[in-house]
Amino acid sequence: MTPEARAFPERAPIGWDGMTLKQMLDHSDQVFAETGRYHGLDGLELKKNDPIRYERMYSRMRGGVVTARENAAKIAASPLVEEMGEVCFTLYTPEGDSIALSTGIIVHVHTMSDAIKHIVRNDYEVNPGIEDGDIFVNNDPQISNVHNADVQTMVPVFWEGELVAWAAGVTHEVDVGARTPGSSSVGPISRLEDGIDIPAMKCGSNDTLFRDYVDRCRRAVRTPLYWSLDEKTRIAGCHMLRDVVLELIESEGIETYKRFIREVIEEGRQSFLERMREQLVPGVYRAPVFIDYQLAAEPSLPRHAARDGVLHSPMEVTIRPSGKLEISLDGANSWGFHSFNCTPTALQGAMWAVLAETVMSSDKVNDGAYFASSLYLPFGSWTNPGHPMTSHSDSWYILVPAFAALPRALSRGYHARGYVEEVIAGWGDGNYLQGGSPDPFGDQAAISNMETSCVGAGAGIIQDGLDYASSSWFPTGDMGDVEDWERMEPLLYVARRVKPQTCGFGRRRGGMGFESLRMVWVDEYELQNIGDGTMFAQSGLFGGYPAASGYRHNIRNTNLPQLFAERRPYPTGEPDTADSELSQLVDGEPTRDLRGTTMIEAYSRYDLYLSMIRGGPGLGDPLERQLEDVQRDLDEGLILRRFAEAVYAVSLREGDDRLEVDAGESEAARDRARRSRAERAVPVSEWIEAERRDRILPQRLVGPVREMYRSSMELSPRWARHFRSFWGLEDDFEFTEDER
């Protein structure tokens, strides 16, 4: 007898029909591979024979997960969970396939699925054992997560000795004890710095957490109170879900329940394929995305990590005649010594979440869609590092823009089929305000502001983009009350206001972003900016422009005490960067540049920090924007006069109390603007030849961009062929390595 066998004596399998869970998962995988249908179901008999009962069962489940989220979230103290709702609950089959989910951060419906499958595949049933009342927890990205700050709790549900479901919940933590404070720490360059790591482990039994686990966590994070109450939130929600399942089985019978959960997922799969065929167009869609990071000048980073770079997300979406959706990121460049690497499960979760908001318009939103889609992630790239030591603490940095592009790609299909109401040009993102410092008592503090849950949405065909109301990764997002953030963060809100010019322009403009001007209200604090700077995160659609990119404008050692004492005007933001209210009204030491992302930096009382939340991309030729829409933008202060004139080519005159668009003059101005395009444009063929000669062959590119190409071409022979073929280059053309 092996030591393990002595430690964990043989027990009856807890799967169905005498199988272990691992055997159930292997069987499920095998049957799907053979038949292409979930558990090989020929038809949806339960749904067909008793549709009312079937839908009632689903409603009880769906109602149960939503109710669990709404109630359990009240246990938490963290504004991220309690107010903004960064929590999600899901029910899974014994194999780990999602059946029904709540609202919230639904990206984790799939990451928790993979965590359960990790538990099943690694035979936790034997060691450490899976029993009624057990509690499991995971936050390890390389097992199944986006980043360590998303903590997953999983509770097995038993009925007469068989495991019949997993109840799972996830919350987004304010802090996980990473190298620098905050939930999406930018600073870690290996997993050792990503914060507390809990690699899918049993953390409790008999509905009670193990003391050693509780103590370990309490000692490992900067905000143990939030952590502890978030954990209780997750456990309470899971136990509510367990009751839902048990009551359902009691009233409907175990055999009906078992059939039901198979059918619901198969229906989700079939429904997904039907929605694709019903609403989209087979073919290939492309939506590449890029995001910059500028860390070369950071003195706290070692030389191999102090680099500027670009993350390349060459998204290619293929919809097969069957309706199957395939997404490829072939051509993505290498992983790096930074905090932005992603795991395959994170990308699968992001794909699933965006699909849930778009084509998965059936009420059976579950892992059925996962079984109807696929994702190719090149090994060695930031999408699939394949290295055990990579950092993932801010995977969202690229994950958000990369998958905000998916709706833009699919919108071409929606538009083609005539479903113009579904068209959306993408989403904005950032800035993420993070930081922390010891408080006067020596306790570590951390903040992780999530106003960026409410960015501007992309423009549509039928209307402008939604202003500062939600985000691609969190459809029910909330920017949080100013008072709540102030309660948690030692930074007062000087102002929170809509920021002009943040939207992408077009016939339809993108949704507006906003800005929060924060004043540090402790003697010492460390903060960082996290967002794009030198690059637009998204293209527009059908002739619309990208939304504005981000920048940094913070001021240290301000004269605000003097301004307040003398009751002089103080700034409330920066509506026009060319005529900066912030610069004009405050004296101090400004940092004002395109470095949208930095490491944490020291701030003092009365220092100012500007947090700019991005807008959404635009759609359509701006010269076709209705004049009354331009007038409304002017009236509401969303666009500055000179850009209304330059981008929309309108003629303005001073009215009694406002600028007025002159309709007659504007038509002539637009004609002139349209004709001027011919003067500055060239045929594409001429431009390609000149670009090849003057830029490509001499490799006249800034270092981070050249390195991006070199890396993408090295990792993907296919993408390298595409690049060389487009520019008419020799087969051996390659970019030289960045000398840094």
Added chain:
Amino acid sequence: MSYDRATLERLLDGGLGPAEVHRIMSQFKDPDRFEKMPAIHEDRVEWGDRILLPLGEALYIVETPERERIVRCRCGHDFGDYRRNWKLEALVNVRNTQEAIDELYPPLMGCDPEWMELREFYCPSCLRQLEVEAVPPAYPIVFDFEPDLEALYRDWLGRPLGSS
């Protein structure tokens, strides 16, 4: 589920109120939309060829009398076979200087042209801005959308593609 032409025209033009749009988005999709929407587009252009697929706000794949399937601008300008990227036949204005970026974005709120450029693709005839790419310099022009027309018509719509 089906909507009359007047409703669809108002939808397309942004003339429906939020409640009505919400109702349409929440309902099951009307399966005859593809019967009706291209017809609305056809009535709004001055040329007579059949629209096989709307490709952009002002771009369509049409079938010519010679049974060629080409990309055509709303103004009537032809870009050639739909299986080849129409952008290669367009005019392009590349904003790759600070001055050109500053025409569209306030200081600090536009890209650094060393890292990223804007490519504005215009129709050579009507000069309409059809697409804008935001990509690093040297990025191959993006072929945004290659529809599989055969599969759409034959397999999904169950009818022949064009007049062939």
